[in-house]
Structures are given as C-alpha cells and as structure tokens.
Amino acid sequence: MINFKQITLSDKKDIDDCFSGNTYRACDFCFTNLYTWNAKFKTVFAIAHRTIFLKFTESDGYVYYMMPIGKMPLKDAFELIKQDAKDNKIPFRMKGITARMWDNIQKEMPDMFQYIPDRNNDEYIYLSEKLIKLSGKKLQSKRNHINRFKADNPDWEYFPLTEKKELAECIKMLDEWEESVESRIDKTLRYDYIATRLMLENFEYLRLRGGAVKVNGKIVAFTIGEPLTTDSFVVHVEKAFADMNGAYTIINQQFIEHEASEFTYINREEDMGLENLRKAKMSYYPDILLEEGIILPKNS
Numbered sequence: 001m002i003n004f005k006q007i008t009l010s011d012k013k014d015i016d017d018c019f020s021g022n023t024y025r026a027c028d029f030c031f032t033n034l035y036t037w038n039a040k041f042k043t044v045f046a047i048a049h050r051t052i053f054l055k056f057t058e059s060d061g062y063v064y065y066m067m068p069i070g071k072m073p074l075k076d077a078f079e080l081i082k083q084d085a086k087d088n089k090i091p092f093r094m095k096g097i098t099a100r101m102w103d104n105i106q107k108e109m110p111d112m113f114q115y116i117p118d119r120n121n122d123e124y125i126y127l128s129e130k131l132i133k134l135s136g137k138k139l140q141s142k143r144n145h146i147n148r149f150k151a152d153n154p155d156w157e158y159f160p161l162t163e164k165k166e167l168a169e170c171i172k173m174l175d176e177w178e179e180s181v182e183s184r185i186d187k188t189l190r191y192d193y194i195a196t197r198l199m200l201e202n203f204e205y206l207r208l209r210g211g212a213v214k215v216n217g218k219i220v221a222f223t224i225g226e227p228l229t230t231d232s233f234v235v236h237v238e239k240a241f242a243d244m245n246g247a248y249t250i251i252n253q254q255f256i257e258h259e260a261s262e263f264t265y266i267n268r269e270e271d272m273g274l275e276n277l278r279k280a281k282m283s284y285y286p287d288i289l290l291e292e293g294i295i296l297p298k299n300s
Contacts (some may be wrong), residue, residue, distance in 0.1 A: 007043055007044070012031050016049070020060070034182055037195050116295070121272075130284075148245050221250070222238075235266060265288070
C-alpha cells in the first residue's frame with residue numbers, strides 16, 4: 001500500500017533526498033515545481049524504500065502517476081502503483097514519460113504498456129553556451145533584439161536577486177505584468193501567477209536563483225530557476241513587459257550568463273500547448289526536444 005499525502009514546504013528535504021542522483025532531465029522531478037503548481041495539479045506523494053511516488057490530477061480530470069524515482073526495483077515500484085490504482089478504483093495512467101524512461105520500462109516489463117506521445121508536455125532543452133552567446137545566423141534576430149533594448153535603455157542594469165526588497169519589487173512587477181496580460185481574469189485563478197508568487201515568497205527556503213533587469217530604477221523583467229541535475233539547470237519563470245522591445249530576450253541571455261553558465265544544459269520546460277509559447281521556445285532552436293508521453297496498460 002502507498003500512503004500518499006499532500007506536499008508541504010516542510011517536505012522539501014525528504015523529496016530532495018529522493019531526487020538526489022536523479023539523471024532524468026525532466027522538470028517534473030523538482031520540489032519547486034511540485035509544490036508551487038499544487039493549486040492546479042493537487043499532487044500528492046509518498047516515500048517508500050527510498051523511492052518517491054507521485055500522483056496528480058490533470059486538467060482533463062484524470063488522475064495520473066509519475067515515474068517512480070529511487071532505489072526500489074522498477075518492476076516492484078510499478079506493482080505498488082498498479083495496486084494503488086486498483087484500491088482507489090481508478091485506471092492506471094502514467095504521464096511525463098520520456099524516451100529514456102520508456103526504454104527502462106520496456107526492459108523491465110516488455111510489452112505490458114502502450115506509449116502515447118504528448119506533444120504539449122515536451123520540454124525544451126538548450127546548450128547554455130548557445131543561450132549566452134546567441135551565435136550564428138539563426139539567432140541573429142535575438143542579438144538584434146538585445147542591441148535594440150540596450151540602445152533604447154542606456155541605463156539598463158542586470159542584477160541577481162538576493163535581497164527581500166528586490167523580491168518584493170518582483171512581486172509588484174508580477175502584479176503589473178498580470179494586469180497588462182489579462183486584467184479580466186482573477187489572479188487567484190491564474191495558476192502561473194500563484195506558482196510564481198510562491199517562488200518569490202519562499203525564494204530563500206526553496207534555494208532558488210533569480211535575476212532581474214532594471215530600467216530607470218524599475219524592474220522590467222525577472223527570471224527564476226535552479227539546478228535540476230548535475231549537468232542541467234531549469235528555468236521556472238521568465239516575466240517581462242512585452243511592450244519593451246527585447247526585454248524577454250535580454251533577461252533570458254543575462255540570467256543564463258550570470259546564474260547558470262556552469263551547467264551544460266538549460267531546461268526551459270514545456271509550452272503547455274500554447275501557440276505563442278511554442279513559437280517563442282522554438283525560436284531559440286532547442287538542442288533537445290525532450291519528448292514525453294503517457295503510458296497505459298496494453299489491455300486498457
């Protein structure tokens with residue numbers, strides 16, 4: 001039996017310990033994402049035999065399990081999950097399965113499951129060097145945007161987020177950004193707003209890294225991220241005022257240069273099926289499109 005429970009801030013150490021040594025570059029395996037997006041996904045977890053089990057509710061209303069991470073043999077972990085699904089009278093469904101996860105599942109349990117691609121959850125991974133230097137013809141437009149931003153705003157300044165006052169300024173900017181994007185929607189219903197605010201309010205406890213750009217003494221863009229694996233860094237949040245030409249481009253480049261240059265790969269997460277977000281992420285030409293899918297029992 002798996003005894004699932006709600007995720008709270010106090011669970012960070014235990015969950016981090018389970019993810020320690022994880023080599024999957026998927027952004028799901030990160031306490032910050034699990035905790036701050038819980039308003040949407042209602043994620044619950046359990047730890048048994050030094051292995052973490054995760055279960056969440058997707059917007060389609062279905063309950064999904066995630067790949068178990070830890071020391072327990074994969075086949076044994078799957079048996080526990082299947083039993084939990086049976087006990088709760090729900091179908092066995094698992095989401096966020098990358099190609100490498102799928103290979104491991106197939107090796108341990110051949111021909112037991114079917115794999116369904118889930119393009120909206122594919123994650124965009126880039127070489128950090130590329131995001132910093134923006135070299136080559138394909139990224140010429142990005143360099144142009146940055147040059148335009150610098151020309152329009154000669155007093156611009158990048159700085160890392162380290163002080164509570166700076167984080168409070170980011171919250172204020174977040175509120176302004178939210179109003180400028182969609183003033184008709186209640187902030188309490190905007191899950192990305194909730195997640196971003198939780199990151200800013202618990203920035204030190206979550207051990208996040210952040211950076212911001214100021215113009216005329218006012219924050220116009222900020223980004224939040226953290227180490228994901230030994231060679232990968234994940235960018236959780238990127239906010240900028242869209243009416244400032246190049247603001248998104250410069251915070252992207254500056255943040256990676258100053259806060260994540262020691263990592264080989266930068267995971268900029270998924271596009272959630274949003275056309276504008278997909279276009280923006282594809283415009284940087286990902287080095288890896290981390291394909292994810294859903295697995296179901298073959299007899300379902």
